[in-house]
Amino acid sequence: MNQAYELLPPEFYRMPTLELARSLLGCLLIKETEEGIASGYIVETEAYKGPGDRAAHSYGNRRTKRTEVMYREAGRAYTYTMHTHTLFNVVSAGIDEPEAVLVRAVEPHEGVLLMEKRRSGKKPRDWTNGPGKLTKALSITMDDYGRLLTEPPLYIAKGYIPDDISCGPRIGIENSGEAREYPWRFWVKGNRYVSR
Numbered sequence: 001m002n003q004a005y006e007l008l009p010p011e012f013y014r015m016p017t018l019e020l021a022r023s024l025l026g027c028l029l030i031k032e033t034e035e036g037i038a039s040g041y042i043v044e045t046e047a048y049k050g051p052g053d054r055a056a057h058s059y060g061n062r063r064t065k066r067t068e069v070m071y072r073e074a075g076r077a078y079t080y081t082m083h084t085h086t087l088f089n090v091v092s093a094g095i096d097e098p099e100a101v102l103v104r105a106v107e108p109h110e111g112v113l114l115m116e117k118r119r120s121g122k123k124p125r126d127w128t129n130g131p132g133k134l135t136k137a138l139s140i141t142m143d144d145y146g147r148l149l150t151e152p153p154l155y156i157a158k159g160y161i162p163d164d165i166s167c168g169p170r171i172g173i174e175n176s177g178e179a180r181e182y183p184w185r186f187w188v189k190g191n192r193y194v195s196r
Helices: 010-014 017-023 112-118 131-138 177-181
Strands: 028-033 036-048 077-082 085-092 099-108 154-157 165-168 185-188
Touching: 010 017, 010 085, 017 036, 017 085, 017 099, 028 131, 036 112, 036 131, 085 131, 099 131, 099 185, 112 131
Parallel strands: none
Antiparallel strands: 028 036, 028 154, 036 099, 036 185, 077 085, 085 099, 165 185
């Protein structure tokens, strides 16, 4: 692990979920593999507020093998598969408060050649500008499910504070009633890697 990284401490993840979704913007998401390190600055997130949020996997306190990690302490990785893509979330809130923040896009930082190889044939902007794309580029897999994000091989470090943050409705949750409209997607305004 590069000594220059300043890892986010466990207590960082314990802030309220909507606040965490904003605070993760500009932070550096890092994955170490045998091929090397790849990292990117988080530029887009979505908050999912658990039992009362119809768009959340844990809506109504659904507790399944898939959602189990959301019931643990904040600062763990919640990975799941959707349409063959792995998606990466940061578990938030407290024990038995199953909330999480989906990381939707990152701006490539280190390991650009690795990302290019893993996203072969794609334009650089398309390497990491979506939740299923960034996991391929960084090699975040279902093996990362439940990992603590405060230690290698998958961790988050301090990055920069964005100048301007926008918020709006979340994407791809059409069947979730009024939850469709909640302005719980956050992104770094003007960043070219934001998904759309």
